[in-house]
Amino acid sequence: MQDRQAGSLTGTRTPAFVVMAAIGLFCGSALAQGGLGGPRNDSGSPPNGPSPSPINPAAAISTQEFFNGSVAHGEVRPGSIPLSFKDAISMALRNNLGLLLQSDASLAARSQKWKELSDLLPNVRAAISENVSQVNLAAIGLRSNLPGFPTVVGPFGSFDARFFLKQTLFDLNVINRVRGASENEKAAHLDYKNARETVVLATGNAYLQVLAGAARVDVAQAQVTTAQALYSKAADQQNAGVIPAIDSLRARVQLQTRQQQLIVARNDFAKQKLSLARIIGLPVGQEFTLADKAPYSALTPMGLEESLQRAYAYRSDYLAAVQQVRAAERFRRAATYQHLPSLSFSGDYGASGVTPGDSHGVMDVAGTLNIPIFAGGKTHSDVLQAEATLRQSRQQVDNLRGQIEFEIRSALLDLTAADQQVQVAQSSVALANQTLEQARDRFLAGVTDNLEVVQAQESVAGANESYISSLYAHNLAKIELARAIGYAEEGVKQYLGMGK
Numbered sequence: 001m002q003d004r005q006a007g008s009l010t011g012t013r014t015p016a017f018v019v020m021a022a023i024g025l026f027c028g029s030a031l032a033q034g035g036l037g038g039p040r041n042d043s044g045s046p047p048n049g050p051s052p053s054p055i056n057p058a059a060a061i062s063t064q065e066f067f068n069g070s071v072a073h074g075e076v077r078p079g080s081i082p083l084s085f086k087d088a089i090s091m092a093l094r095n096n097l098g099l100l101l102q103s104d105a106s107l108a109a110r111s112q113k114w115k116e117l118s119d120l121l122p123n124v125r126a127a128i129s130e131n132v133s134q135v136n137l138a139a140i141g142l143r144s145n146l147p148g149f150p151t152v153v154g155p156f157g158s159f160d161a162r163f164f165l166k167q168t169l170f171d172l173n174v175i176n177r178v179r180g181a182s183e184n185e186k187a188a189h190l191d192y193k194n195a196r197e198t199v200v201l202a203t204g205n206a207y208l209q210v211l212a213g214a215a216r217v218d219v220a221q222a223q224v225t226t227a228q229a230l231y232s233k234a235a236d237q238q239n240a241g242v243i244p245a246i247d248s249l250r251a252r253v254q255l256q257t258r259q260q261q262l263i264v265a266r267n268d269f270a271k272q273k274l275s276l277a278r279i280i281g282l283p284v285g286q287e288f289t290l291a292d293k294a295p296y297s298a299l300t301p302m303g304l305e306e307s308l309q310r311a312y313a314y315r316s317d318y319l320a321a322v323q324q325v326r327a328a329e330r331f332r333r334a335a336t337y338q339h340l341p342s343l344s345f346s347g348d349y350g351a352s353g354v355t356p357g358d359s360h361g362v363m364d365v366a367g368t369l370n371i372p373i374f375a376g377g378k379t380h381s382d383v384l385q386a387e388a389t390l391r392q393s394r395q396q397v398d399n400l401r402g403q404i405e406f407e408i409r410s411a412l413l414d415l416t417a418a419d420q421q422v423q424v425a426q427s428s429v430a431l432a433n434q435t436l437e438q439a440r441d442r443f444l445a446g447v448t449d450n451l452e453v454v455q456a457q458e459s460v461a462g463a464n465e466s467y468i469s470s471l472y473a474h475n476l477a478k479i480e481l482a483r484a485i486g487y488a489e490e491g492v493k494q495y496l497g498m499g500k
Helices: 011-034 064-068 085-095 097-117 172-239 245-280 304-314 316-339 378-444 451-484 488-496
Strands: 080-083 123-136 152-170 287-290 342-353 360-370
Touching (some): 064 097, 064 172, 085 172, 085 245, 085 488, 172 378, 304 316
Parallel strands (some): 080 287
């Protein structure tokens, strides 16, 4: 059997092919790591794929509502379980929907990098074919009156088995697309870390709301107990003819008002617990009690400049935005480099013959230098699009720097104001309780009616609400400050003194 002729080299020249294949594989491996190469179709021309542009799937997870949901695991256990602040954070970091979606977005960014990288790596495949044919010459118009001219040829067979290799050796366009996709993968990882910080903030806020709700229920219950005792005393005095009926009616109205407030407080508390359960992935039907408290503790924060430096160095969302600028710069270069030539290599080696037993080695080796001349304005369009994306990314970084400073300044102001409010509220609660005690003594002594008592009860209720609200605001300001400087996951437990 003769060797394949057209466009082929005989099997005796196998060493040359092996050398070329080795060069192709070496270049593909080296360039995949550092970055040389580019995609080509079978003709060696540039692929007609999508225009180079920074693709960052992680940026899609930005809706706050995702962080208010979760994927709950486990069954509802009988009775009530204790829930510490540390356990709540741990559960949220496992089950929160926003974090799970961000993890999937990071996976998508990784797949995008591999998609771009595939244009630099060697493309190797194998093909084996064997067929048997018998041809009716008359059916295809071959007729002759010559003696012995056959009307049917065959059966005859053919066999072909080969390995095929295609490798891009040099393409700056694809090199920068791969590097841009790699930068986007890093940005997606940073976005995932930022999502963890957001989950800590959401969980901490929800836990504090439940603590505040529990405090409001306790205060409302105490006020109902006090109002009930005063009403009972007023009713007894009315029956004894000591006080007029209006004092008894006033005490009863006050009691019912406190009962209504207790109903509202319990309802709000139950819904706050449901919200916390949704955020951390606890089955919504699971009863639980908070195992930690958040008492008042003053915090001396770091200064503004130190906070800004830390935020710019450690905040994951800012670092992710910087990575996206780098990715956009790579894609901008990739679009520009579409004007430049590219080099690719292709070859195959195998055996061909009538049957596998009498086949002979055959091979093809080809190198292609593709020189773009005119692409109908597509390259210019890609450059403009990539330039617009780059400008947007830079503007987002500049905006985020200002947003970080705004958040830090706001958190510091809130922390200072809430600290002062807590101290004033503590004094107000003590004074209001003293006022109530004196008003009750005056009423029981018959010096005055119970109007002073009702007014004193209102003062106590207002003072307690102010204390609960200011304590919640103070602790929330701590969490927001930790989040603003990029320290939420580690710092929130330290700042609140819970879950250590």
